Amino acid sequence: MTVFLIIIVIALLGITLWQMSKILKLSKSHSSEDPSIATENDNKTQGYMMLGFLIVFNLFMLYNFWEYSRFYLPEAASAHGVQFDNLMFLSLGIIIFVQFITQFLLHYFTFIYRGQKGRRAYFYADNDKLEFVWTILPVLVLSGLIIYGLFTWSDIMNVEEDEDTIVIELYAYQFGWKARYAGEDNTLGKANVRFIKGINSVGVDESDTYAMDDKIVGSLHLPVNKKVLFKMRSQDVLHSAYFPFFRAQMNVVPGMITQFGFTPTITSEEMRNTDYMIDKVKTINEIRKENSEELVANGDMALDPYEFEYYLLCNKICGVSHYNMQMKIVVESEEDYKQWLAEQESFGETMAKQKDK
Structure with a gap:
């Protein structure tokens, strides 16, 4: 009850002050200038x-x-x-x-x-x-x-899929990427998240003969000046495949396949040696060197020097480790690309080794 009375007293006091201000305003001489009206100087x-x-x-x-x-x-x-x-x-x-x-x-x-003063605005409808x-x-x-x-x-x-087009599957999951390359038949085997089991981490259909020569890798290699078409799948939530240096981005949606294609024109080594990138790497390494001095002083490990690489990033906030969802991209000559691909283990070989264990 006391609190209620205090509130009433404060409210009445406010009303009293407001009324007094109005009385003081009315009591002013009419000859004085109204401050609410702008003067010519204003x-x-x-x-x-x-x-x-x-x-x-x-x-x-x-x-x-x-x-x-x-x-x-x-x-x-x-x-x-x-x-x-x-x-x-x-x-x-x-x-x-x-x-x-x-x-x-x-x-x-x-x-x-x-x-x-004396100027009137010209009005027309x-x-x-x-x-x-x-x-x-x-x-x-x-x-x-x-x-x-x-x-x-x-x-x-509108990327036309012809014999020269390299088709690569990008598989997104919390919180990483995998890439699947077609083998010598140049055809990706069927895949579905329902087939995920053990080392079959991307859900490739083991009964599909086209899938046996597919190659599943953790980094992306692309030949320069060759058309690439990406088929994208998501294991869990909505992701987004983002290639900033290639000006490409496409949502990776659970339950469906999305696609995007482009032709890389600058190899990783060529981009690394541009004036822009040399200057940027130098600046980053200077910052890392300064930060390393503080880390070493506190008994921690120094930061490794930064070296430029292309990366595939996720551009959707897909969970707590979203920031760490990236995959290295290497753009290289066609000869180096073919040599690297030949060295990768096929899906059939991987499954055969697993059965032998």
């Missing part, structure tokens, strides 16, 4: 502030583009990546151009048409020409971007 100040903000905003934007351009990915390492980058930079260029024009007009008009311009122009620009984007999408997504 309008001038606000106009210059808007002009100043326009200058500072654009300088800040240019600084960010200059300072953080080093975080851009280097040139695309796939054939379609050039189209992807062109579309992105074209869209970005249009956005920056339109942003600059509209922001300039907004802030400049606020400055030049600021309130002044509508302007058909202006309405036509700012309706048709965006329609034309967006239509052009959409049509260009559709053609780009079609070129990237």
Whole structure:
């Protein structure tokens, strides 16, 4: 009851103070200026502030583009990546151009048409020409971007599977990747998560003769300048196969097969020796060296030097170890690729060894 009375007293005190403020406002002389009405000096100040903000905003934007351009990915390492980058930079260029024009007009008009004594605003209900311009122009620009984007999408997504196409299955699971290559028959055997048992970790159908020469590996090797088509499966939850340097990404969905294809154009060694990557590796190793000094001082192991490699990443938050879900990608010459593939053990050989145990 005491608390309730205290609340009532506080509420009444607040109402009293509010009413007193109204009385004081009414008691002021009518000759004094109303502070709620902007003066000509206020309008001038606000106009210059808007002009100043326009200058500072654009300088800040240019600084960010200059300072953080080093975080851009280097040139695309796939054939379609050039189209992807062109579309992105074209869209970005249009956005920056339109942003600059509209922001300039907004802030400049606020400055030049600021309130002044004796000036009256010109009012008109509508302007058909202006309405036509700012309706048709965006329609034309967006239509052009959409049509260009559709053609780009079609070129990237419609991968024709012919004799020269290398078909590789990517198998996602919490929290890792496996790759399955077709053997000499160039045909992947059937697979299903229901067949997962023991060392058959990706669920290959042992009764399918096409599966016996398949090769299951923990790293991805790709021949340069050869078309690759990925067939993707997930064992458990939704994952996303993300190849940042190849400008490729595709969801890996449980219960269905998704696919994405591209042609690698830059080997791992060539990318490693680019000016961009040499500078980036140097910067990373300088940071790791500084961190290692602190670790060693605390009795821990020093960090190993960083060396660039392509990686396949998961771009969906698929669980607690999502950050660690990656697989090394090696892009190499066709001869090196064939030699590596020949050295890998086939699924049939693996199962035969298991039965002999």
